[in-house]
Amino acid sequence: MKYLVTDSTDIRYNLALETYLMEHAELDEPILYFYINSPCIILGRYQDAYEEVNLDYVKQHQIIVTRRTSGGGAVYDDLGNVSFSFITKDDGDSIGNFRKFTEPVLEALHEMGAKDAELAGRNDLQINGKKFSGNAMKTEKGRMFSHGTLMYDVDLDVIGKALNVPADKIASKGIKSVHSRVTNLKPYFAPEYQNLTIEQFRDTLAKKILGVSDLSRAKEYVLDDATKQAVEKFNQDVYRNWDWIYGKSPASAIQHRQHFAQGTVDFRLQIENGRIKYLKTYGDFFGQKSIDEFEQQLLGTRYDRAAVTEVLSKLNLADYFGAIPQKEIIDLLMRQE
Numbered sequence: 309m310k311y312l313v314t315d316s317t318d319i320r321y322n323l324a325l326e327t328y329l330m331e332h333a334e335l336d337e338p339i340l341y342f343y344i345n346s347p348c349i350i351l352g353r354y355q356d357a358y359e360e361v362n363l364d365y366v367k368q369h370q371i372i373v374t375r376r377t378s379g380g381g382a383v384y385d386d387l388g389n390v391s392f393s394f395i396t397k398d399d400g401d402s403i404g405n406f407r408k409f410t411e412p413v414l415e416a417l418h419e420m421g422a423k424d425a426e427l428a429g430r431n432d433l434q435i436n437g438k439k440f441s442g443n444a445m446k447t448e449k450g451r452m453f454s455h456g457t458l459m460y461d462v463d464l465d466v467i468g469k470a471l472n473v474p475a476d477k478i479a480s481k482g483i484k485s486v487h488s489r490v491t492n493l494k495p496y497f498a499p500e501y502q503n504l505t506i507e508q509f510r511d512t513l514a515k516k517i518l519g520v521s522d523l524s525r526a527k528e529y530v531l532d533d534a535t536k537q538a539v540e541k542f543n544q545d546v547y548r549n550w551d552w553i554y555g556k557s558p559a560s561a562i563q564h565r566q567h568f569a570q571g572t573v574d575f576r577l578q579i580e581n582g583r584i585k586y587l588k589t590y591g592d593f594f595g596q597k598s599i600d601e602f603e604q605q606l607l608g609t610r611y612d613r614a615a616v617t618e619v620l621s622k623l624n625l626a627d628y629f630g631a632i633p634q635k636e637i638i639d640l641l642m643r644q645e
Contacts, residue, residue, distance in 0.1 A: 363642075
């Protein structure tokens with residue numbers, strides 16, 4: 309088995325590298341790939357970003373949002389987490405077999421003192437009933453990867469704020485995450501493993517899985533310049549692409565309603581492929597122009613604050629909503645709770 313780490317802490321580049329290797333590496337033997345990410349949310353392939361993510365919170369706290377090519381639920385990563393990936397050929401008997409790929413990880417964790425760590429359900433790793441790892445798989449053209457997270461010292465307070473399903477009524481065809489109780493591994497380790505840097509934790513884990521006392525003895529997978537350039541292009545085309553992240557969201561029906569001193573406004577929206585497909589406005593506000601004109605201007609607009617603000621900046625919203633300030637109208641349209 310070959311071994312690879314990346315200096316990047318950008319989840320988008322790290323996922324691009326993983327997918328590129330699965331599609332293009334020779335894979336004469338499996339690759340064990342580790343990466344560490346700055347604060348980010350990784351959506352499952354079929355999830356609705358607007359339903360799974362508190363977009364206002366992640367923007368305020370500069371948390372990266374992207375979407376992976378594998379299924380499953382949304383996860384939060386930060387610099388207290390290590391992600392691992394086994395990239396290999398598909399032998400026809402590995403898809404869905406999470407035990408095969410998590411067993412060597414669990415054995416390493418047991419050696420570090422987390423004796424009760426176990427595979428629970430189909431694809432989660434837990435300890436004492438609390439989840440510390442989510443896992444997912446992807447297969448294509450006889451190749452595959454199985455990847456997962458390992459929460460060593462993640463800021464647990466952020467998880468419930470960043471992955472906060474909006475309180476407004478949302479009916480979606482997307483897959484909803486089950487936000488089970490989570491924990492870090494650090495308190496469960498033997499004392500000598502409780503004060504590691506995240507890089508030390510990664511390297512300790514790697515040595516145990518690979519069966520070497522020093523990583524210099526491991527077979528390193530080396531990236532050449534051509535590969536690095538191809539990965540960066542893949543990163544820009546996919547993982548940094550707005551349509552990939554938000555345009556994959558299924559059709560959603562959203563209601564945003566608020567009472568202002570100047571009247572009540574009730575927006576009903578349908579979002580499809582990340583754009584406003586339907587908008588109907590109700591309320592007892594005082595506007596002079598037909599609200600239909602306002603609604604028509606937004607149809608087809610990307611459902612993000614910048615795009616909506618750009619469209620509405622060309623309108624005098626007082627014509628439609630009376631004395632309700634423009635910012636408050638935009639805040640209501642884009643509300644995430």
